[in-house]
Amino acid sequence: MRSLWILAAFATVAFAADDVVSAVSVTVKKVDAATKTVVVKMADGTEQTFHVAARATVHGGEAVGKGSADAFHALKDGNEVVVHYTVKGTEKTAEEFDRIGKDGLHVAEGTVKGIDRGAKTITVKTADGTETTYHFTAHVTAETGKDVAEGATKAGKVTVYYTDEAGKKIVHFFKTS
DSSP states (O other): OOOTTGGGOOOOHHSSSSOOOOOEEEEEEETTTTTTEEEETTTTTEEEEEEEEEEEEESSSOOOOOHHHHHHHHHOTTTTTEEEEEEETTTEEEEEEEEEESSSSEEEEEEEEEEETTEEEEEEEOSSSSSEEEEEHHHHHOOOOOHHHHHHHHHOOEEEEEEEETTTEEEEEEEEO
């Protein structure tokens, strides 16, 4: 079964245009608070360095506030994360980190019942028949283009990574399978 990271598909777009929000799934290799950078290992084994924006946030795992000092506190070597970032020239700037895996974001799997771009939601039906509506973060809204959303609906099966915030399930990213 082939798995496609919806948001990772946008990573190549960032190289073509500045200020495009992209995302990629990686493993944290080194966190350097002094230089405000995070070195990560990509799926292909290569390493890349991301500068961490002063307003960067980390979701999943231990609670942290906004700002790079808190971001560095929340990231540890070996963490699996999705990095939401922008590119200016050759510099990649991390805006948000979503921790996945153990002690990370909540995970739900099911079939896409619908995506409402106006309401910024995705509704997923799980194997037990429960339907849940998840709200998109601003990053997911920006990163999930119309073609990608339609592709997710056609693919049917989806894994949603989310947090519970103020009584709402907030999806930080999703992938199809």
